[in-house]
Amino acid sequence: MGMRLQGLRVAVTGGARGIGRATAAALAASGARVVIGDIDDEAVAVTAAQLTDTTGAEVIGFRLDVRDPESFEKFLDLAEAGLGGLDVLVNNAGIMPTGSFLEESMDTADRQVDINLRGVIIGSKFAARRFAARRSGHIVNVASILGLVATPDIATYAATKFGVVGLSSALHQELAQFDVRVSTICPAFVNTQLIAGLSPNRITRLIGFVEPEDVARAVVAALVRRRGGLRVVPRIGGFAIALLTSMPEALRIRVGRSLGSHDTVSKADMTQRALYLERADRN
Numbered sequence: 001m002g003m004r005l006q007g008l009r010v011a012v013t014g015g016a017r018g019i020g021r022a023t024a025a026a027l028a029a030s031g032a033r034v035v036i037g038d039i040d041d042e043a044v045a046v047t048a049a050q051l052t053d054t055t056g057a058e059v060i061g062f063r064l065d066v067r068d069p070e071s072f073e074k075f076l077d078l079a080e081a082g083l084g085g086l087d088v089l090v091n092n093a094g095i096m097p098t099g100s101f102l103e104e105s106m107d108t109a110d111r112q113v114d115i116n117l118r119g120v121i122i123g124s125k126f127a128a129r130r131f132a133a134r135r136s137g138h139i140v141n142v143a144s145i146l147g148l149v150a151t152p153d154i155a156t157y158a159a160t161k162f163g164v165v166g167l168s169s170a171l172h173q174e175l176a177q178f179d180v181r182v183s184t185i186c187p188a189f190v191n192t193q194l195i196a197g198l199s200p201n202r203i204t205r206l207i208g209f210v211e212p213e214d215v216a217r218a219v220v221a222a223l224v225r226r227r228g229g230l231r232v233v234p235r236i237g238g239f240a241i242a243l244l245t246s247m248p249e250a251l252r253i254r255v256g257r258s259l260g261s262h263d264t265v266s267k268a269d270m271t272q273r274a275l276y277l278e279r280a281d282r283n
């Protein structure tokens with residue numbers, strides 16, 4: 001990757017596994033100094049040690065619950081103390097407990113709002129205050145293509161991701177006057193445990209399926225170019241989303257249904273998905 005981010009001080013939420021872990025690894029490999037936070041304190045310690053081993057750069061792991069403002073403020077304090085300051089916050093932590101809205105418990109709905117949306121509001125606010133005071137910094141929010149186009153059986157999750165897209169777009173504009181950049185990354189389907197058992201249609205498999213490392217590369221690119229704004233990963237999936245969102249809703253729904261994207265969740269293999277759902281429900 002080269003040392004394109006030499007010395008940049010970055011904190012990544014949800015960094016114990018998946019996209020957060022790959023992002024932390026890519027950042028460290030690009031010369032950044034990285035702190036990861038995660039609700040899973042055992043996994044975050046193991047991942048920090050492994051990334052320190054494999055990247056040769058010291059990666060520090062802390063327990064973090066993005067739902068808790070006190071925990072978040074403390075995490076940012078620890079990151080600043082450990083790194084001698086902070087230049088970037090990547091708000092990546094999130095859960096995706098798919099299924100019918102009628103059957104979804106209120107607790108499961110609340111958890112998604114608290115982690116996926118409120119957690120990003122908390123992180124963005126606390127980081128923005130610190131960054132604006134110093135007139136520099138970059139906030140990267142990991143949303144989803146489900147924050148741009150919604151499909152059935154994933155309503156509350158889509159609501160939280162539409163929320164993150166709106167928040168980030170507003171902040172991208174509002175914080176520019178303080179020289180604080182805000183990026184929104186909207187991944188399609190990323191090969192992590194979060195999508196275990198789901199049944200993406202053929203076109204999604206073709207143009208919307210990526211590895212965590214691909215999302216990590218997009219984060220690194222946004223930081224290298226010092227550019228805010230929204231980016232879909234992969235880019236080609238972004239063209240499909242742009243096309244879909246330009247359609248009247250009735251047409252978009254017909255197209256989505258005929259492509260099979262409405263069955264992604266309803267046709268999921270629930271035995272394969274059980275392990276993820278159990279973990280997403282745990283902490």
Ligand SMILES: NC(=O)c1ccc[n+]([C@@H]2O[C@H](COP(=O)([O-])OP(=O)(O)OC[C@H]3O[C@@H](n4cnc5c(N)ncnc54)[C@H](O)[C@@H]3O)[C@@H](O)[C@H]2O)c1
Nearest residue numbers: 014016018019038039065066093094144187189190192194
């Ligand atoms: N995998 C995909 O297809 C996909 C697509 C689009 C967007 N996303 C988004 O990317 C982000 C990362 O997803 P992933 O696929 O890597 O999932 P993952 O489950 O592999 O990793 C998510 C991490 O977040 C942590 N986390 C959960 N609740 C937390 C909390 N309250 N505080 C701190 N950490 C917490 C988990 O412990 C886990 O380590 C999520 O926001 C997800 O919605 C994923």
